[in-house]
Amino acid sequence: MSVIQQIQAQLGDLDAWLVPHEDAYLGEYLPAANERLAFVSGFTGSAGVALVTRDALHVWVDGRYTVQVKTQVPAGTQVHHLHESPIADFFAQLPQGSRVGFDSYCVSARQLRLWREGAPGVEFVHGPNLVDACWPSRPALPSAKGFALPTSLTGKTCQQKRQDLVRGFAPKADVALIAQPDSMAWLTNLRGADVPCLPVLLMRGLLAADGQLKMFVDQERLPAEAELGEGVEVLAPAQLAAELTALNGKKVLVDEALTPAYLVDALKAAGATLVLGADPALVPKAAKNAVEITAMSEAHLRDGVAVSQFLCWLDAIVAQGQRPDEAALAEQLEGYRKAQADYLEPSFDTISAAGANAALPHYNFRNGAPATLPQNGLYLVDSGGQYRLGTTDVTRTVAIGEISDEQRRLYTLVLKGHIALSRALFVKGTCGHQLDALARSPLWAQGYDYDHGTGHGVGQCLSVHEGPQRIGKAANNHPLLPGMVLSNEPGYYREGAFGIRIENLVVVQERQAPGDRSVLGFADLTFIPMDKRLVDKALLSADELAWWNQYHGQVLAKIGPRVTGHTLDWLKAACAPL
Amino acid sequence: MSVIQQIQAQLGDLDAWLVPHEDAYLGEYLPAANERLAFVSGFTGSAGVALVTRDALHVWVDGRYTVQVKTQVPAGTQVHHLHESPIADFFAQLPQGSRVGFDSYCVSARQLRLWREGAPGVEFVHGPNLVDACWPSRPALPSAKGFALPTSLTGKTCQQKRQDLVRGFAPKADVALIAQPDSMAWLTNLRGADVPCLPVLLMRGLLAADGQLKMFVDQERLPAEAELGEGVEVLAPAQLAAELTALNGKKVLVDEALTPAYLVDALKAAGATLVLGADPALVPKAAKNAVEITAMSEAHLRDGVAVSQFLCWLDAIVAQGQRPDEAALAEQLEGYRKAQADYLEPSFDTISAAGANAALPHYNFRNGAPATLPQNGLYLVDSGGQYRLGTTDVTRTVAIGEISDEQRRLYTLVLKGHIALSRALFVKGTCGHQLDALARSPLWAQGYDYDHGTGHGVGQCLSVHEGPQRIGKAANNHPLLPGMVLSNEPGYYREGAFGIRIENLVVVQERQAPGDRSVLGFADLTFIPMDKRLVDKALLSADELAWWNQYHGQVLAKIGPRVTGHTLDWLKAACAPL
Incomplete structure (x- = not known):
């Protein structure tokens, strides 16, 4: 049966x-x-x-x-x-x-x-x-020990973070149900390997308005080095139901979109008063502090070394006439990342897409027979790593053999959008939907567009798709805050032919300005050469050309000292001014 | 008592x-x-x-x-x-x-x-x-006859419009309740003078899925020239209640935001099934046809003559040392408009604001003692007219005497935003919130902003604030369609000091482009000189300068043949290339 x-x-x-x-x-x-x-x-x-x-x-x-x-x-x-x-x-x-x-x-x-x-x-x-x-052979649930991130990477202890969160919801609520493992990971500075690509322990918590935290996870899964501070109780996951029942008469903050219906029903049955609102960890987790950004930056430099090594290797083997398949290319790239200190795993399934496959923005070579690189055409690789220090996500589009003037023109339009968003300055309070058009305008003016968002949030050694901020066509009413990390990834896709995407991660920063409002802008975290063979310099304005040269000057200055030999030679050539 | x-x-x-x-x-x-x-x-x-x-x-x-x-x-x-x-x-x-x-x-x-x-x-x-x-002296309700717009101004008969609307809601609904007078005015090509600034008859309608229309307005208020076509029944307003009761068992389309609760409750009590959705006239009314746009354009040329005459007069009396008050200025402007053929009334209360008063974006000199023009400073005038051909709305900021470099710099930043929106090209499906940042970016980059929307819809001899489209920070999920008329009105306001706004009306048009998507852009309807004394040319890019010169070339070409004497001399000087 x-x-x-x-x-x-x-x-x-x-x-x-x-x-x-x-x-x-x-x-x-x-x-x-x-x-x-x-x-x-x-x-x-x-x-x-x-x-x-x-x-x-x-x-x-x-x-x-x-x-x-x-x-x-x-x-x-x-x-x-x-x-x-x-x-x-x-x-x-x-x-x-x-x-x-x-x-x-x-x-x-x-x-x-x-x-x-x-x-x-x-x-x-x-x-x-x-x-x-009906699943007698069901695999066991994860049981491995987690690991703790030191305050030198997180900037705040669990105790400090609890105090911060409580200020956000008390006295509106007596207790917050934190149902999401990545919120709990951020709050406790703990990480794990319970699921692929997302380094968390599967756990939930109840944070009371006095800062006391009940964590629902097996005690033996916590690492010895965990520093949770005063007022944290570790309870077995099965005890959550009884704890919810005990919330009779309490005001409980619940994020309806991130909490299983079962738990919400249990709170209602217990006689708790539901206070619907966002998970209190959502914004503090997204708006990273200076220590977190420093760690994220170092993760990106290590990632920059690995991806540069890969791009150098790719150019060399292509010049030798080799045309490996998408799986071999992804494996080679992962090999370079694995050699970096503190690397854990990919942050998502690598999109290694040759020729027409890249026209599918979310192509996965594992879903069929991997294609080999074309003799002449484009290769798109969108990949990222989970490092103990932070999470990366980068897309580069690479010329393989000869490419057409039209491919060069479209790459340059995508690049112009990428540059426009990178250079954007905006007042505090601006939301992602307000900036999306900056990345699309150069394409729009010529009758092109792309059917995906322009930027998603990214966590620190957490989810590569992290809310609440987002840059896209649809409304997102969470203002961009200093320390938020986002992708900047415009693209263009021609069905059956090719795909182009240029993606860096950026961090929101405060900027000086003469006016009466606070100004924010983006600073790049990703430092990896883009492919100058794909640029039609005649289509770039003086400001855009200056951006390209300034960015690649930074790439060379930051990655150059970390590589040697062929890779350094390749990097110097790739970063030479246009 | x-x-x-x-x-x-x-x-x-x-x-x-x-x-x-x-x-x-x-x-x-x-x-x-x-x-x-x-x-x-x-x-x-x-x-x-x-x-x-x-x-x-x-x-x-x-x-x-x-x-x-x-x-x-x-x-x-x-x-x-x-x-x-x-x-x-x-x-x-x-x-x-x-x-x-x-x-x-x-x-x-x-x-x-x-x-x-x-x-x-x-x-x-x-x-x-x-x-x-409690109101024995309550004034009488309006009872004057309305007037009809000929098909040469509307492009479609009432019968054609009814057929168009029905296609939008049948068979989802059996009948649509049209509760808004401006929707009924558009549908019937009738106008009136029941309320100031909005040339409508206060009436409602029931449009059945077979195109039959019941209008609730006193028969004697309809003009002899009304051409309503087959299948229109005119009923006294008091008969609406009985007609709603007769809708038992019918599916009735209702726009919950535009319909009095009383009527919705009456439909429920009658046993009708409510189909909640937008007023079916909303989008067709907003996306004007070619005949409507031609008429709107002619209204704007007449308005351009009137406002140019006013600006010429203003420069002359200021040069003579006169400093009239805000009320006298508004009256002078209205006088020029009244001299234009087919002018009916203002389309809203004129914002005639001298010096610091202009820092209030919605200032009304009637709410206190009107101020006189400053010896040196800025004057902001935001005004519009209702013409039988169309509705206008324009803001110009004028230098009075000497102005400061800072005022010039801020005017130029506002101008850069105005130009960016005017030149925007975007793919079909784009909504107003996606374009708003284009008008703000030059201000944002320097730490400035304005706390109002960038663009509202405008009707044809109807409301100067017409939905559903809008350009602003908040989400507006109605795509911009060819024929939609919007304002383009960035500004800057310094409390207690001055205010700047530059507003034209624009119409959405299709554009040619090489790509695979349809491209739209804006074309100006307003042709009135902006004040070149307020422009810091050094802050304009070559493209922006070209826009200014091209726009003012058009102003001279379109308005020049309609004015003479001093006004023509003034216009030539005002429109000379920067």
Whole structure:
């Protein structure tokens, strides 16, 4: 009997069972034990949802995965588009009185509320996870010890951070439920290896308005060097339920979008008063202090060495006529990163994309047979590392053999947008949606655009996709604050032909100005040469040309002393003024 | 007994009576008969709300009116800030079970819903308007005949427009309730003079999915030349209630933000199914057709003649040493406009602001003693006209005597922002919040900003503040469409010193581009010289200088043939290349 059939056999009075990609921590990356969507459907993408009905398997995936999913799911599976025909519409069309079973640990309270509002005729019934019951070979949950970051990398102790957070929510709330592992990692200065690409221990916490913290994680997983300070109690994860029950009559701050429905329901049942608001760690974690930025900067210099070594090697082997495949290239790049001190792992699945594959902004060579580099064309590599000091994320587009004037023109338009955002100055209070057009304007003027955001937040040895700030077309009402790290990554994609993206990480900094408002700007964290063979210098203004030369002067000054031999020669040539 | 006391005497089992500025048409401008807020409180501003409680009068006004209100309301009135301590907060703090009486014709369904959600312990009780009961000398409601715009100005007949609108909402809804007079004016090609500054007849309509229209307006108010086409029924306003009751079982499209709560409640009581969505006329009215744009353009040329005559006259009398006051200047300007064919009235209260008064972006010289022009300094005049052909709105800042280098520098920064927005090219689908930063960037880079939007929509012989499009910091998710008219009005304000604003109206146009997306840009509608004495040419780039010279070349070419004598000489000098 297949897994689907086993689940169907257990439906009882339910009409369907929901299998989200997310686990109880609602994140993008999961431990193997919680890859329930992959176990049930075969689909291994990083986002999606399945629904096992009495007679079918339905799977929803986004545009990145529409080809891949069909090669992975069982014959007869009904595949839907996650955004164009969302599961909410499917729920809304179910017969009145339909019962959909789900594990309310694996759905955010906000998501559940929206589904319920959109499908008032459907009953969503929480119950023990049917998938786990059909999964005898389920891998063990992570149990390895975590590690602590010293104050020399974090700038603040756990105790200081707790005091800071409390000022943000007391007396509005008596206690804050911190449901996200990366918020807890930041708050406790602890890291782990529970999930790939995100160095956290899977844990939650309850932070009281007096600064006392209850952490829900097995005591033996904490490293000896952990410095949590006074007033921290470590409790087993299973004790969370009892602790929530004890919050009767208390005002509890809950981030509805980041908290499992199960926990919110438990608080309601306990008689707590919910205070809906953002996770209190969200903004302090995003707006990094000077010590965190210094550590992030050093991580980027090490990353700059590794990526420069890779780009130097790539030019050399291409000149020799070699054309490796995308997998070999990603492996070579990872090898250089592994040689750097304090490197832990990739910060996301490397996008190593040759020729037409790069026209898919989120291409993953692992989803099919990796392509080899073209004789003549473009290679796009978007990759990053988790270092103990910080998280990196960089995209470079590289000329392989001869490239066309049109490719050069489009690379230069993308570059102009990248430069415009890099040079932007803006007053305090400005949000990301206000700056997005700066990166797109040079493309827009010629009738081009790209269908992804321009910048996402990045954590310190935490998530490479960190909120709340974001630069994109859609409104984001979180002002950019000094110390926030963002990507600057405009691009251009021509289906079936090629893809271009230029990505640096930048940090928001205060700037001097004569006026009556505080001014902010961006400073680069990434120092890695861009490919001058792709630049049409005639399209650059004097200011843009000066930016290019100044940036590459900095790259040489910062990375040059850390490399030798061929790499140094290559770096000098790559950084020579245009 | 004062009006307040009379209202208090009639409260009965109510704890308070609400007096919004708005009447049943929910607009900014009102007929004298509906100036209830002014009648009750003495406050004559264009926005605000009062609450008569058992023992006090509370009045809420926005930042424009905080000084003025205190000179107008009775002693002992409690004044609140409309946005900083909103009436919703006041409701939320009332004792559980409080009963607030109101006329649900004068509050939108959306506003009422938000108040109720924010103050679940308060009962909002609709009843006959207590103010009207205490107002024996209440002026008569408007009864004058309207007038029709010919198809040569509107481009489409009422019948064609009805067919267009129906395609936008059928079969989603069986009928659309059109509650806004300006939407009805656009749909029927009728105009009127029921309220100042907005040339409409106060009327509503029910548009059925088969294109049949029921108009609620007294038949004798329609002009003989009205061409409404087949399938239009004219009913007295009082018949609307019965017509809503007849919609039992029908799906009715309602714009919750633009429709009085009374009408929405009546539809619910009738057993209609509400389909919440935007007024179907909103987007077609905003995205003007080629005939409408041609008429708008001609209105702007006539307006350009009038304002140029005024600016020429102003320079001459200032040179003679005269320094008239703000009221005399506004009157002089209005005189030139009145001499233009098809001129009806101002499109809003003229902002004629000398020296420090211009630091208030919404200054109104009628709210106190008008100031005289300074010997040396800046004069800001923001004004517009309603012409049968279209609506204008323009701001010019003028040098009076000697001005400082700093004023010149700041004017030039504002100008650079104006030019950047004017020259912007963007792909179809772009919304106003994405372009706002273009107009602010030159100011931001120096630490300056302005606390108002950059661009609002403008109607054709309709509202000078027309939605749904808008250029500002806040998200506006209505893409800019060809034919939409917007203002481009960056500024700078120094409290107690001076104010600068440069405003043209522009229309969205399609542009040619080599890329794979459709490109849009702005074309100026306003052709009036800007003041070259305020420009620091050294701060302009070559492109910006070219824009200035090209724009003023167009001004001379378009306005020159329409003026003579001194004005022509002045225009030639004002438009000579920088």
